Amino acid sequence: MENHPPPAAPISIENANFEDVRRSVTYHPSIWGDYFLTHTSNIMELSANEAEEFQKLREEVRDLLIKTPDDSLHKVELIDEIQRLGVAYHFENEIDISLKSIYDTYSECNGKEDNDLHMVALRFRLIRQQGHNLSSGKWELSALETLPPYMKLCYQALLDVYDETEDEMNNLETSYRLYYAKEEMKKLVRAYFEEAKWVYNNYIPTMEEYMSVALVSGAYMMLSTTSLVGMGSLVTRETFEWVTNEPLIVRASSVICRLMDDMVGHGFEKKSTAMDCYMKQNGATKEKAFGEFHKQVNKAWKDINEEFLHPEAMPIPVLMRVLNLARVINLLYTDEDGYGNCKTKLKEFIETVLVDPIII
Known part of the structure; x- marks a missing residue:
């Protein structure tokens, strides 16, 4: 038997209790005003020297990304750590180029004798996470051709x-x-x-x-x-x-x-x-x-x-x-x-x- 709704009755909130009208949940008081907004003064601000030091560190990491061979365990672990730390947005281009290179040579890299399951699995996950399609069954390059580069969108x-x-x-x-x-x-x-x-x-x-x-x-x-x-x-x-x-x-x-x-x-x-x-x-x-x-x-x-x-x-x-x-x-x-x-x-x-x- 089909469950049809009864005819809709006119909705009036005149003389109605506000909580009955809202039919909402009574949530806890907001913690923004009581706690977080009073701690804004604790948020760190970088001095000129600190900003210069951070820039220097970023360039060192960028240089390391570029110079580390793509077929090494060090390279995939470096990319993984950068992503997990939440700083990958500083190195999007370098990471994209590296993972594209690793994807293009996936079968060749996995054929090396010094590969262990950790390296193969990590390489596989990073490539899939970047949007490249790999077979999930045999840890090898799928039959699909390399995906085309991103569309260049402009005005x-x-x-x-x-x-x-x-x-x-x-x-x-x-x-x-x-x-x-x-x-x-x-x-x-x-x-x-x-x-x-x-x-x-x-x-x-x-x-x-x-x-x-x-x-x-x-x-x-x-x-x-x-x-x-x-x-x-x-x-x-x-x-x-x-x-x-x-x-x-x-x-x-x-x-x-x-x-x-x-x-x-x-x-x-x-x-x-x-x-x-x-x-x-x-x-x-x-x-x-x-x-x-x-x-x-x-x-x-x-x-x-x-x-x-x-x-x-x-x-x-x-x-x-x-x-x-x-x-x-x-x-x-x-x-x-x-x-x-x-x-x-x-x-x-x-x-x-x-x-x-x-x-x-």
């Missing part, structure tokens, strides 16, 4: 189409970026309104109904779009058309956001979650629902990894914006609600970044 393409002056071109670029961002925000507002109707009518939707709305209300589709606005000439109108058409990587990131949020929020949030919808529709226990959603989250991570193996559609910096959104949710919602509860691990993470930072 000239749009200039040719619209025949505008440089100033007019800048105005046009700003207009279409804002247009796509606003369109995504409109979708978000409509999704919030739909969820509000479910709450006021005490309606628990089917999983299909819920996910069609909740993937939007999770805001990751909107954030994937707005995160591209300030990326400069790397991002074109085609980039925004791509992201707003919900490509696989964006949808996968949204699935991770929604399901991880709903799992840690089950029994705490005062609205229907994916847990409630799945349990009602399938007559399932909470444990079974958790198991199913963990499978879907794992599948979404595999989809994201797959998108990085075929980066012809979009440059890796664009894909990284979407990946990093998924990483944030994984950090905040693994085992607990680190976003809604300020007393969890999130406070320690922010303190490490803002109060006691390591200058990199």
Whole structure:
């Protein structure tokens, strides 16, 4: 028997209790004003001598990257350590060139007698992480040809189409970026309104109904779009058309956001979650629902990894914006609600970044 919602009743908040109208969670007080913002004076500022020393160290690392042979264990371990320390953005070009060279000679390098499993596995991971497609079964170069270099995107393409002056071109670029961002925000507002109707009518939707709305209300589709606005000439109108058409990587990131949020929020949030919808529709226990959603989250991570193996559609910096959104949710919602509860691990993470930072 199909589960149709009852007729929508008019929503009125006149004479209503504010908390009943909001139907929201009572979160912990914000820790920003009480703690972090009062510690801003502790954030380190570099003196001229320190800045000069940091520049010297950067050049030493850059020189080391260039001079270390690509087929050596030292080279792949050096790249791995630089990435893990969070300073790879200083050496993007050198790392990209090195990993491209390692990829081109992958079979030859793996055939060396002095290779151990550690070196082969590390080389394999770094190359895959960079977006090059390698066989995961036999630790050898796949049959695919080397992926083409990144597309060189520039304003000239749009200039040719619209025949505008440089100033007019800048105005046009700003207009279409804002247009796509606003369109995504409109979708978000409509999704919030739909969820509000479910709450006021005490309606628990089917999983299909819920996910069609909740993937939007999770805001990751909107954030994937707005995160591209300030990326400069790397991002074109085609980039925004791509992201707003919900490509696989964006949808996968949204699935991770929604399901991880709903799992840690089950029994705490005062609205229907994916847990409630799945349990009602399938007559399932909470444990079974958790198991199913963990499978879907794992599948979404595999989809994201797959998108990085075929980066012809979009440059890796664009894909990284979407990946990093998924990483944030994984950090905040693994085992607990680190976003809604300020007393969890999130406070320690922010303190490490803002109060006691390591200058990199």
